[in-house]
Amino acid sequence: MNIYFTNFPDLPTERLHLRAISEQDAEAIHKLQSDSVVNAFVGRNITSTLESAKAYVLRMRTLVQKNECIYWVIASKDNNTFIGSVCCWNFDLENEIVEIGYEMLPEFQGKGFMTEALKAVIEYTFGTIKANLITAFPSSDNNNSVAILKKLDFVFENESYNNKHQNIKNLTTYTLRPQTH
Numbered sequence: 001m002n003i004y005f006t007n008f009p010d011l012p013t014e015r016l017h018l019r020a021i022s023e024q025d026a027e028a029i030h031k032l033q034s035d036s037v038v039n040a041f042v043g044r045n046i047t048s049t050l051e052s053a054k055a056y057v058l059r060m061r062t063l064v065q066k067n068e069c070i071y072w073v074i075a076s077k078d079n080n081t082f083i084g085s086v087c088c089w090n091f092d093l094e095n096e097i098v099e100i101g102y103e104m105l106p107e108f109q110g111k112g113f114m115t116e117a118l119k120a121v122i123e124y125t126f127g128t129i130k131a132n133l134i135t136a137f138p139s140s141d142n143n144n145s146v147a148i149l150k151k152l153d154f155v156f157e158n159e160s161y162n163n164k165h166q167n168i169k170n171l172t173t174y175t176l177r178p179q180t181h
């Protein structure tokens with residue numbers, strides 16, 4: 001797989017700009033990570049502060065520099081406002097598997113933004129990273145996430161591929177392969 005992100009892959013879509021995270025995003029990250037519903041669905045139990053959000057921004061930038069993940073801010077194309085994020089991580093080089101994770105500020109949900117962002121990320125993951133399988137691990141209670149995955153042709157699996165998420169309740173596995181996409 002091609003997991004070298006030195007030239008950060010900006011991904012434009014019709015309404016969005018998927019771009020690198022910067023220090024200016026810390027406040028929005030703090031807001032996102034303070035939302036108890038979002039936190040429950042991504043298995044995050046930390047209490048966010050502006051300081052922890054700033055540290056998170058730096059951590060994400062470092063992980064991208066080290067090619068350990070690719071983390072995009074989903075921003076509005078009109079005014080660069082932070083809407084949410086999507087990342088590819090947990091690279092399994094041997095089996096060519098990439099996990100995706102995503103989250104969005106509640107006020108931007110229900111507008112189709114995440115579907116639009118994930119379509120671009122799926123194209124990138126199969127087309128450029130050359131993954132053979134994309135995994136996602138939503139809680140079965142997470143109706144919005146399960147709906148989006150099904151809409152994008154992900155299929156439910158009985159087997160759990162490389163699941164590293166101990167803190168998500170009722171976790172399920174969904175996968176997408178290039179040939180079914």
Ligand SMILES: CC(C)(COP(=O)(O)OP(=O)(O)OC[C@H]1O[C@@H](n2cnc3c(N)ncnc32)[C@H](O)[C@@H]1OP(=O)(O)O)[C@@H](O)C(=O)NCCC(=O)NCCS
Pocket residue numbers: 037038041042101102103104105108109110111112113114115116136137138139142144145147148151
């Ligand atoms: C999961 C999550 C990203 C889904 O967000 P979402 O807003 O439901 O997803 P979308 O942006 O694709 O919006 C979908 C809905 O927007 C509506 N919509 C409004 N305008 C639209 C447009 N122009 N284009 C497409 N859909 C539009 C549609 O009704 C669509 O629902 P439908 O497909 O049933 O018709 C969001 O709920 C979230 O951040 N949850 C918390 C974190 C989380 O769970 N992360 C995933 C962990 S596995």
